[in-house]
Amino acid sequence: MTTQGTEPGSDRPGGPARRAAYPPGTLRIGRVVGVDVLVRSSWLLVALLIAVLLAPRIEQVQPGLGALKYVAGVAFAVLLYLSVLLHEISHAVVAQRYGLGVRSITLHFLGGATEIDSETKTPGQEFMVAVVGPLTSIAVGLVALVLVPVTPDGLLRLAVEGLAGANLVVGVLNLVPGLPLDGGRVLRSLVWRLSGNMHRGTIAAAWGGRVAAALVLLWPLVARQLLLLPTDVFDYLMAFIIATFLWSGSTASLVSARLRRRLPALQARPLARRVVAVPDDLSVAEAVRRAQDAGAGGIVVHDREQRLTSVVSEKALTATPQERRPWVPVSAVARSAEAGLVLPADLTGEDLVRAMASTPAEEYVLVEPDGTIFGLLATTDVDRAFEENART
Numbered sequence: 001m002t003t004q005g006t007e008p009g010s011d012r013p014g015g016p017a018r019r020a021a022y023p024p025g026t027l028r029i030g031r032v033v034g035v036d037v038l039v040r041s042s043w044l045l046v047a048l049l050i051a052v053l054l055a056p057r058i059e060q061v062q063p064g065l066g067a068l069k070y071v072a073g074v075a076f077a078v079l080l081y082l083s084v085l086l087h088e089i090s091h092a093v094v095a096q097r098y099g100l101g102v103r104s105i106t107l108h109f110l111g112g113a114t115e116i117d118s119e120t121k122t123p124g125q126e127f128m129v130a131v132v133g134p135l136t137s138i139a140v141g142l143v144a145l146v147l148v149p150v151t152p153d154g155l156l157r158l159a160v161e162g163l164a165g166a167n168l169v170v171g172v173l174n175l176v177p178g179l180p181l182d183g184g185r186v187l188r189s190l191v192w193r194l195s196g197n198m199h200r201g202t203i204a205a206a207w208g209g210r211v212a213a214a215l216v217l218l219w220p221l222v223a224r225q226l227l228l229l230p231t232d233v234f235d236y237l238m239a240f241i242i243a244t245f246l247w248s249g250s251t252a253s254l255v256s257a258r259l260r261r262r263l264p265a266l267q268a269r270p271l272a273r274r275v276v277a278v279p280d281d282l283s284v285a286e287a288v289r290r291a292q293d294a295g296a297g298g299i300v301v302h303d304r305e306q307r308l309t310s311v312v313s314e315k316a317l318t319a320t321p322q323e324r325r326p327w328v329p330v331s332a333v334a335r336s337a338e339a340g341l342v343l344p345a346d347l348t349g350e351d352l353v354r355a356m357a358s359t360p361a362e363e364y365v366l367v368e369p370d371g372t373i374f375g376l377l378a379t380t381d382v383d384r385a386f387e388e389n390a391r392t
Contacts, residue, residue, distance in 0.1 A: 032085070038104050039106070040108040091116075127185075134174040138171035144160050184253075213250065269374070273375055298314075364377040
């Protein structure tokens with residue numbers, strides 16, 4: 001499964017793109033293809049659950065192991081999740097081939113997730129990044145299935161059989177056309193291709209996820225009443241957990257798509273504040289006076305060669321006492337104008353949000369195509385405009 005900032009608020013300048021650390025209860029175990037591999041603490045529950053459920057079968061094929069049968073169960077859980085990791089690596093590799101950054105691969109209770117920095121740019125890219133995971137799982141399952149007849153009896157054959165069955169099930173179920181499953185992204189790419197609208201594809205796939213959640217929740221009852229299959233409390237519990245996962249993921253995608261449809265209305269140029277440029281050795285008091293006289297809402301600093309050097313921080317400026325302002329140089333309350341703080345004035349929608357998220361700051365300098373300064377963009381103004389667009 002892959003994620004691309006589909007949770008609510010991820011498209012906002014202050015959203016998850018700014019986070020600097022991994023969530024609590026997450027362990028980094030290494031790097032693969034240049035991507036951090038993380039394991040959630042919930043995986044331990046899976047390992048223990050698999051060990052308990054497999055214990056009778058392990059005892060049957062290899063009698064006399066005693067407590068070691070649980071160790072063998074945990075070993076199978078590790079083997080199974082290595083195949084899940086392979087599924088996620090395939091997502092990461094294809095995403096990287098399209099020039100998309102991959103933040104991390106996470107293994108958790110219900111499988112894995114590959115977190116990709118940005119959205120795919122075409123339906124074809126979306127399709128390929130999504131479909132490669134399930135196809136990898138199916139391929140692993142088929143290879144294991146071919147190996148079963150030539151595998152010696154005992155624990156080894158049990159492991160190969162389990163690997164075959166689990167990967168085939170994972171591959172097929174992941175093709176179910178509903179978000180947050182890979183099949184949901186496949187459906188999204190198809191609707192995107194047919195309609196020409198990415199957000200319409202997301203909404204269709206999100207509703208597919210909700211339908212899938214309802215079907216999963218009803219499955220134990222259908223299996224018992226119509227198919228006359230034996231079910232127990234564990235079946236109902238797992239159905240509830242999986243249905244909740246699908247419903248919450250699809251709902252998050254639905255909310256995000258509805259918000260992102262309004263992002264094109266978010267434009268940098270109309271939100272810009274008038275700006276005044278001052279030399280770096282000017283006092284804070286004089287810089288503020290010039291800004292007030294010019295009716296400017298922002299201050300930028302230049303050197304003796306008139307080159308832009310920094311942007312005055314409104315927060316730092318406000319924190320400077322009035323009595324000290326005549327003696328403090330304006331450069332002392334400014335942040336260096338690094339590349340990410342200087343943005344084209346014509347940025348709009350998701351391009352604007354991504355540019356701000358890549359270099360978190362309170363103020364940005366907007367420039368014209370010829371490099372002249374147009375104005376100052378404050379994050380607070382963008383957040384306010386985002387909220388207004390979301391409510392309308």
